[in-house]
Amino acid sequence: MKMAHTLCWIFLLCIHCRLWTGAWSKGTIHAKDKSCPQGWTRLNCRCFIYQDNQRAFTDAESVCNILGGNLASFHNFVEGFSIVGLLFDSGYNGTENIWIGLHDAIEDDDFIWTDGSQVDLAFLQSNFNFQPDGNGDCVFFSGLGLTDGSCTDEFGYVCSRDLLHS
Template sequence: MAFARRLFFLLCGMSGLLTGVWSFKKVQTKDNNCPKGWTRLDCHCYIYQPHGRTFADAESICNILDANLVSIHSALENAFVLELASAGGNTKPFWIGLHDAIEIGEFIWTNGKINDFDNFDEGAVPPQPDSLFGACIEVVESTGQWQTQSCAAEYGYVCIRDVLH
């Protein structure tokens, strides 16, 4: 069962990576080069989705939108994502794309980016090693800090995609 679960997440991760590798850039003439409803920061577009989904479902929906669950690489980006999620009145935790479902304790981003920043809540309860779906990362809306959660929990989520050229 554990092998099948890890294989599933590995295939999902590879699918997301291949989707990004084989995607062709779309031409768009909007001033900010982000699709309608998305918000731009630097070279990326972001969207908050408030509907509760499991981690895997959230990543799948982001993939359908030609995106991934958000990977966060700075305090500024973390604050931006937090503001984006709270703009609609959200006060609940939400998913970002960091997880250890393939190898317990080895956190990776769903989009394959290097994990060069974190904002973990040092007082958070560590993930249970026998968790059925591994540990995924949620952002606690009230503090902006990250903590582990079962990947089977249902939360809103933030997707990220490159700016369209």
């Protein structure tokens, strides 16, 4: 039953990504019409890249910083499911865990994005099945949505950078 639920969730993610990504990614950029670096995917005014090399959370954030961004944040349904679509387009099979930039390592139950943007926990809980269990401080995509785990675990990760500030 759990596997069927997971497969159904992944299928729905794929459908939503295909429906939303095309129209949304054709947004207009007013900051000198910048483009994403080679290998990155543009979603409106942001660029995203999936890195499949396994790293701990802080190491993954450091690599994203070197690349000019942070571990990925997302703030609406379209961004979140577009990131999932990017993962699948990059060869992700839905069974690996993938770091994003959400954590509560500074203070328990006070989640923050590594890029400093606002966190909407109600949105993450209702749309991405995020139910922090307190067993870890760093958040990742799993086959069932978002979950928290040990920041020292090594997973692939998604970086994002803002085109307007790059």
